[in-house]
Amino acid sequence: MTDKTNRFGETAKTDIPNDVPLANQPGHKLRTSNVIVDRSALAKQNKELEDSRKLAVPEGQEVQFVEEAGQVGIIRWDKSWKKDGEADAPNTFTGPSFRNKKEKFRFDGHKLMYHLDRIAAWERGERFAPVHVDMGLTKFCNTACLYCYAVVQNMTKGTMIQRDALLRYIEDCGKLGVRSIGFIGDGEPTLNPAVYDAAVLARKLGIDTSMATNGLLLDMDRAHDILRDMSWIRFNLSAGERDGFQRVHQSKADNFDELVEKIRALVKIKKENGYKCTLGLQMVLIPECYDQVVKEAELGKELGVDYFVIKHCSDSEYKEIGIDYKDYLRIEDVLKEVEKLSTDDYVVQVKWDKIRAGTESALYKDGFRKYDVCYGTPFVLQISGNGKVYPCGPFFNKDRFYIGDLHEQSFFDMVMGDRYWAVHRDVSESVDVHKDCAIGCRQDYVNKFLWDMKNPPEHINFI
Numbered sequence: 001m002t003d004k005t006n007r008f009g010e011t012a013k014t015d016i017p018n019d020v021p022l023a024n025q026p027g028h029k030l031r032t033s034n035v036i037v038d039r040s041a042l043a044k045q046n047k048e049l050e051d052s053r054k055l056a057v058p059e060g061q062e063v064q065f066v067e068e069a070g071q072v073g074i075i076r077w078d079k080s081w082k083k084d085g086e087a088d089a090p091n092t093f094t095g096p097s098f099r100n101k102k103e104k105f106r107f108d109g110h111k112l113m114y115h116l117d118r119i120a121a122w123e124r125g126e127r128f129a130p131v132h133v134d135m136g137l138t139k140f141c142n143t144a145c146l147y148c149y150a151v152v153q154n155m156t157k158g159t160m161i162q163r164d165a166l167l168r169y170i171e172d173c174g175k176l177g178v179r180s181i182g183f184i185g186d187g188e189p190t191l192n193p194a195v196y197d198a199a200v201l202a203r204k205l206g207i208d209t210s211m212a213t214n215g216l217l218l219d220m221d222r223a224h225d226i227l228r229d230m231s232w233i234r235f236n237l238s239a240g241e242r243d244g245f246q247r248v249h250q251s252k253a254d255n256f257d258e259l260v261e262k263i264r265a266l267v268k269i270k271k272e273n274g275y276k277c278t279l280g281l282q283m284v285l286i287p288e289c290y291d292q293v294v295k296e297a298e299l300g301k302e303l304g305v306d307y308f309v310i311k312h313c314s315d316s317e318y319k320e321i322g323i324d325y326k327d328y329l330r331i332e333d334v335l336k337e338v339e340k341l342s343t344d345d346y347v348v349q350v351k352w353d354k355i356r357a358g359t360e361s362a363l364y365k366d367g368f369r370k371y372d373v374c375y376g377t378p379f380v381l382q383i384s385g386n387g388k389v390y391p392c393g394p395f396f397n398k399d400r401f402y403i404g405d406l407h408e409q410s411f412f413d414m415v416m417g418d419r420y421w422a423v424h425r426d427v428s429e430s431v432d433v434h435k436d437c438a439i440g441c442r443q444d445y446v447n448k449f450l451w452d453m454k455n456p457p458e459h460i461n462f463i
């Protein structure tokens with residue numbers, strides 16, 4: 001053991017014995033002056049190594065031989081690099097050669113890492129508010145889209161959360177610190193006339209809102225309110241022309257024209273007033289709309305919306321919608337091509353991680369999730385269009401997971417109450433995500449992230 005003074009003048013102790021044998025390995029000198037390998041000694045043992053000049057030169061490469069102390073080394077150059085300090089050779093440090101395109105939206109992933117306070121609360125076992133709530137505002141619709149998941153969610157004409165309960169709930173979200181609410185799921189949100197006031201109130205309370213709508217009944221008299229106060233509005237449209245619209249949405253072809261003009265008008269109002277609200281189109285992919293993919297991508301560009309996203313169709317645990325996820329392989333080429341229509345102002349994106357559920361993606365392998373436990377429901381909650389609260393959409397109407405009714409109980413009390421946390425615990429402890437759950441559910445990405453947090457590999461400090 002020796003005491004030595006380090007370069008900061010501190011005494012550094014070492015346990016290395018003074019007489020420890022030092023490695024003595026002479027070798028060649030190429031890019032560094034360190035002796036690494038004795039090539040001449042190797043060559044003596046293996047005749048094939050005797051002359052580096054005999055090495056084959058792969059196509060596209062140039063080989064430079066370097067002699068040092070009687071040994072020959074080689075440096076391979078890719079012919080596309082320019083030598084002598086020209087800009088695109090490595091190690092010239094003259095500035096950027098390539099830049100990744102900034103991700104504008106994150107359709108195929110999650111953003112939970114931007115809410116570390118909630119993750120910390122979860123890890124401490126505390127009660128905390130969801131970061132986001134997906135909320136239906138009705139349980140009925142004015143179209144009958146072929147892909148609609150709501151048909152397995154017990155739709156009832158005329159049923160909707162009442163205005164008072166909705167606005168009280170929004171206030172509670174403000175008190176709790178819910179960060180965003182999407183008026184998404186169950187029935188068509190614009191059939192509930194309170195949707196506009198809910199968005200305006202939420203903005204006042206600092207909660208972000210959004211809406212997914214078929215757009216047909218959107219009240220243009222409230223266009224300024226929603227474009228000013230909502231973060232984004234997504235049009236559920238799986239067609240790029242009248243015939244496809246009629247086929248997939250089971251709605252009159254004239255409605256397609258009406259919808260297109262409405263979206264065009266919203267884009268105009270948004271631009272003229274400098275509103276930030278993102279406007280986009282979403283296609284739920286089913287075989288009946290494969291021929292509409294390119295047409296809709298072109299339509300979106302022409303309309304001037306911000307994006308066109310293509311997603312899988314979620315099927316129930318009983319496969320009631322009849323989706324064959326392997327069938328999506330048939331259209332992968334078209335989907336890859338259509339993404340090339342993206343520009344700086346218009347994003348065309350496919351949710352690959354879910355579209356590839358039948359093969360392999362970051363979330364799935366052969367139809368099985370790459371996580372075994374659902375931890376995500378306290379972070380992303382879902383509420384049915386009748387005001388009933390459940391941990392997730394696929395579990396709407398399942399009594400075992402029913403938390404409460406916003407008409408009868410305040411959301412604040414619910415989130416702070418025992419029943420709410422008992423249900424979330426029941427989900428994580430009892431649900432078999434591989435057989436009890438809908439493929440591609442809303443919480444998928446978040447679940448995978450939380451599963452990885454709960455199941456660290458060895459040596460996590462070696463980040």
Ligand code: SF4
Nearest residue numbers: 374392394437441443
């Ligand atoms: S994994 Fe299952 S329980 Fe969890 S949110 Fe998805 S469908 Fe619901």
